[in-house]
Amino acid sequence: MRWGSGPKGLATVARMTQVVLIRPGATAYDEQNRVQGILDIPLSDRGRAEVVQLAEKLSEPCSGISRLSALYCGPGESVVRTAETVGKALGLRPKRIDCLRNLDQGLWQGLQFDEIKRRNLKVFRQWIDDPVTVCPPLGETIENALERIKQALRPLVRRHHDESIGLVAGEPIAQLIACYLRRDPRVQLEDRIPTGCFERIEFTPESERNGH
Secondary structure (H helix, E strand, O other): OEEEEOHHHOEEEEOOEEEEEEOOOOEHHHHOOEOOOOOOOOEOHHHHHHHHHHHHHHHOHHHOOOOEEEEEEOOOHHHHHHHHHHHHHHOOOOEEOHHHOOOOOHHHOOOEHHHHHHHOHHHHHHHHHOHHHOOOOOOOOHHHHHHHHHHHHHHHHHHOOOOEEEEEOOOOHHHHHHHHHHOOOOOOOOOOOOOOOEEEEEEOOHHHHOOO
């Protein structure tokens, strides 16, 4: 909880949800530095080992996170398998939310990032620096992805105020989820994000009243 100021100077308690955003283990596409998007690629041997280590770390009392009251995940084999392994370690059954599916990156899917750079360096740089202004051919816009993220997360935050929840999502949708939860005014993407890791983000309902 956080203390804030209410009407007429009265102290109020700001309700907060802690979201533990979990990246799935690596796939062959991650190892080859390829765009995965909505392609359903299974965990690689490295990815399965990462998930086991991740589950062990999250289940340790010294992990620095509060006990999770629920675990959610998007669709896709690598995401679901990661959620199942983590859930088993934490005694939670993952609940799948289809609106948290990965970003559809259209004709870029299956290509290596270096291939996209070689074909159009300007567009690739624009995608990293200001992805809202770029849509991969036959892909999904960032605005559309952010809207479905908002529709999926709003009820979760209301349901789990003053609690900690886990959320397993692949890249780049995980970065967009983090942008929404942090209320970042500008969306930027990284093309190399570690797999099999997690981060903690605190979200308060005040952010929604501020237009996010």
